[in-house]
Amino acid sequence: MTHAKRIDREAGRAYWMMILPAFLIYLAVMAFPIVLSFILSISDYSGGKMFGENAEKWSLVGFAQYLRVVRDPWFWNALKNNLYIVGISVFGQLPLGFVFAYIIYRRLVKAPGFWQGVLYVPNIISIIVVGLLWQSIFSPNGPIAQVINDLARGEFQGKLAAIMDGVGHLDLSDGALSRILDLGGQAARDMFTDPVPELRDLLSSYGAEEGAMVVNDLTNLLVNRWTPEFLNVKEVAMLPILFVILWMYTGMYLILFLANMQKIDAQIIESARIDGANEMQVMRHIIIPALTGTIVNSAILAISGSLSSFALIFALTGGGPGRITEILSIYMYRSAMSGSRDYPLANAIALIMVVISILLIVLTKAIEKRWGGKEE
Amino acid sequence: MKTEANVRVRARGLLGSALAKAAAYLVMGTFTLMTVYPLFWLTMNSFKTTREFQVNMLGLPMDPTLENFRMAWEFGEFSKLFPNSFIYTIGTTALVIALSVLAGFAFAKIPRRVTKWIYGSFVVGILLTINTLMIPLFIEVTILGIYNTRLAVLLVYVGAGLPIGIYLSTEYIRGIPTALVESARIDGAGYFTIFRRIILPMAAPVATTLAILQICSTWNEFALINILVSKTELKSLPLGIFKFSSSLSTDYGKQFAALVIGMAPMLLFYVAFRKQITRGVAAGAVKG
Missing domain, CATH: 1.20.5 (Single alpha-helices involved in coiled-coils or other helix-helix interfaces)
Known part of the structure; x- marks a missing residue:
């Protein structure tokens, strides 16, 4: 054996010893599950022991699960919600993050570190904490509902006091009683079988000096309680989720844009200004071109982020009301983990998501070629 | 600046x-x-x-x-959750850094034709979000008999952290002059010696970036550990906090205290390392 060959063998051994631990774990955790999910998606395995003695019987049955997925309206609903998340990232977080970064970069505000530092805070907190926090804020017993109800109460009491102005609660006319009922709308009338006389009876049970208590109790009884029911309306149920996503991640895009703006050579901007370029021209011809790579990267980040998101919606709505706010990952989780343990279906969904990711990677490669290599 | x-x-x-x-x-x-x-x-x-x-x-x-804090601490069994979160976070971070820098050195400085493929497969993994694989992973750990073990959590976390870790390490070590490695080779040093004497001391910046990224993501991780573990003895902080969602949704005081307990460690970490975290995020999000 020649000297060079021995050196090469030593290099080869070192190479494999260095990469194998990482590569084997990577294969076990990323590659193997993909293969497994493909096999399971065309099988009828649904839990229990897979191999060896006393194993459950299972066999390969073909591609029926994929047909089931594309025929399931809930799949399309979940996919649509994933697209909404991409949409709020690309058209919400990205431009907002850009504007914030630009304001900080051009020193329109003092203390750049402060704004950047604070706006990034939601990113650092556990998604579960964020989800549960906003769940209580949006809850029918939460502060939003309370503020709106307090306003409604105040208004109601004002109107009630105007009707009862100068007339004791024991001497109200039928007309006045009817107007009081009108304040509460149909819901108030539905509380009684014969509203006006019954309300008179009710009021006569209070003493003459208890006027203030009457106003208070009547308000409690008759005022329409507002609840954030928009959370239960199909068309808008995703809105609170999208808001929280915007709230949480905009700071990350701010950091990305700012870091890359700061890489722009300040002298280019300076000389453009000397040549008479105005602010808009600097923006259009220097800053935006320099950030094209970042913008593309951020958009890709938004799509992969949408595919990987799970915990926020899991904590915030659990996919509800009904299944309206499910995204693909929750749709998959529900198929496998609740009730029927539909592993074949869940694995078909997993593989569909993997295929979307791979398409995304191909797209990235194409974009990288188009923009000439990896831009930061 | x-x-x-x-x-x-x-x-x-x-x-x-x-x-x-x-x-x-x-x-x-x-x-x-x-x-x-x-x-x-x-x-x-x-x-x-x-x-x-x-x-x-x-x-x-x-x-x-x-x-509220006293009751939340007891009900949430936080005295079990905190040690677990520390074990997972420190274990994952240490393993990801060690494996990434080691493999990154091999990819960057030991010329092999196969590097293109293996390194390429790691880079692809950056965009292949592991959350999409939670169900097959659940079935895999069940088959392997490691459901409800710390080993499963660590394995999955390390595997999930490797793509970005290896990408950043390899790119960083590529920037270290190859002449340093070659002259040591001529002096007869083996690759492991070169790694220990030359590369490791120079890799501190990329190790810091990896540590920051990994600590933030592991400490807050929920989706994967949610399907890997069901015993309280093995749960991490986010899993434990989730317990306060359904059963206690009307006991606000306790729930809020639990959320504050869950949020405080990361806020402190952020206050202490804000600059490094910001830089790490900007570096780590470049591709994925």
Whole structure:
């Protein structure tokens, strides 16, 4: 054996010893599950022991699960919600993050570190904490509902006091009683079988000096309680989720844009200004071109982020009301983990998501070629 | 950033006007308030009893109490959750850094034709989000008989952290002059010696970036550990906090205290390492 060959063998051994631990774990955790999910998606395995003695019987049955997925309206609903998340990232977080970064970069505000530092805070907190926090804020017993109800109460009491102005609660006319009922709308009338006389009876049970208590109790009884029911309306149920996503991640895009703006050579901007370029021209011809790579990267980040998101919606709505706010990952989780343990279906969904990711990677490669290599 | 550069990039003309500045402060101020207020609101309410919260949601606590924290700590079994979170975070971070820098050195400085494929497969993994694989992973750990073990959690976390770890390490070590490695080779040093003597001491910056990224993501991770573990003895902080969602959704005091306990460690970490975290995020998000 020649000297060079021995050196090469030593290099080869070192190479494999260095990469194998990482590569084997990577294969076990990323590659193997993909293969497994493909096999399971065309099988009828649904839990229990897979191999060896006393194993459950299972066999390969073909591609029926994929047909089931594309025929399931809930799949399309979940996919649509994933697209909404991409949409709020690309058209919400990205431009907002850009504007914030630009304001900080051009020193329109003092203390750049402060704004950047604070706006990034939601990113650092556990998604579960964020989800549960906003769940209580949006809850029918939460502060939003309370503020709106307090306003409604105040208004109601004002109107009630105007009707009862100068007339004791024991001497109200039928007309006045009817107007009081009108304040509460149909819901108030539905509380009684014969509203006006019954309300008179009710009021006569209070003493003459208890006027203030009457106003208070009547308000409690008759005022329409507002609840954030928009959370239960199909068309808008995703809105609170999208808001929280915007709230949480905009700071990350701010950091990305700012870091890359700061890489722009300040002298280019300076000389453009000397040549008479105005602010808009600097923006259009220097800053935006320099950030094209970042913008593309951020958009890709938004799509992969949408595919990987799970915990926020899991904590915030659990996919509800009904299944309206499910995204693909929750749709998959529900198929496998609740009730029927539909592993074949869940694995078909997993593989569909993997295929979307791979398409995304191909797209990235194409974009990288188009923009000439990896831009930061 | 140097001060001189700041002066040059400072906006002038129309954009530099008082009006533009006022608008900038208004925009930044509004969003900053929207960011901070919910967190302040949460913290403030964790000191109220549930009874007080129900009648006083927006005001400061009239009779601040620590009772919520005591009850949340007990009910949530936080004394079990914290050690677990530390084990997972430190274990994952240490393993990801060690494996990434080692493999990154091999990819960057030991020329092999197969590198293109193996390294390429790691880079592809950056965009292949592991959360999409949670169900097959669950079935895999069940088949392997490691469901409900720390080993499964660590394996999955390390595997999930490797793509970005290896990408950043390889790119960084490629920047170290190859001449350093070659001259050591001529002196007869083996690759492991070179790694220990030359590469490792120079890899501190990339190791710091990896540590920051990994600590943030592991400490807060929920989706994967949720399917890997069901025993309280093995649960991490986010899993434990989730317990406060369904069973206690009307016991606000306790729930808020649990959320504050869950949020505090990362906030402290952020306050201590803000600059490094910001830099790490900017570096780590470049591709994935």
